[in-house]
Amino acid sequence: MKFSERLFQKVSDIWEKTHQHPFVVGMGKGDLPVESFIRYMKQDYVFLIDYSKLFAFGTVKARDIETMAAFAKLLHETLHGEMDLHRQYAERFGITNEQLEETKPTPINLAYTRYMLNVAQNGSLEELISALLPCMWSYWEIGKVLARDYQGASSHYLYGEWVTMYSSDEFGSLAEWLINLLDQLTEGKPEWELTILEEHFLTTSRFEYMFWDMVYQGGEWPV
């Protein structure tokens, strides 16, 4: 069994629960309250600023030029592709780029990015990939589920662009590249090392679920 298959099995319940979360279902059905989506957009924008840095760490930790270039491409795609989507949504809602950048991360957002940045700085390349992979892979899964199971989700006047981007082959190929890279890098690795990687993957899959729940519930600092 490939290591990525083992990881997928490990978190399949969590990812399934994510697909059933009212925020995600609301985007599929198109009845998610717009205020919830705006909260998500703003929180996700500051999340993506830190998330981009993980790809920069990937470039530093890569062991060959091809992998360095691929991480640099991912960094570029996040800053100029994925974050453009957020900037375009913000414009529609009358939110400036400055306002987006000034968003204060909620406790869960902060805990999630700090966890990944800590792994990126102190862990191996394999650990870094295992920690960030649920971000790319679970979004691709959500995009595909919404595009497949909810009629008209890809053309919805508000959430259609989100569904289209994350279900796209282009986004999927970036996720696949990372999945394949992790499979290659983990071939022949001892069980104790794989267990550490699996734990990172599980933790950030949990954070992904908590992020959806946080933007649905509010999730602000209590004091």
Ligand SMILES: Cc1ncc(CN)c(N)n1
């Ligand atoms: C919280 C979160 N996780 C993942 C993704 C997909 N890059 C995202 N935009 N936001």
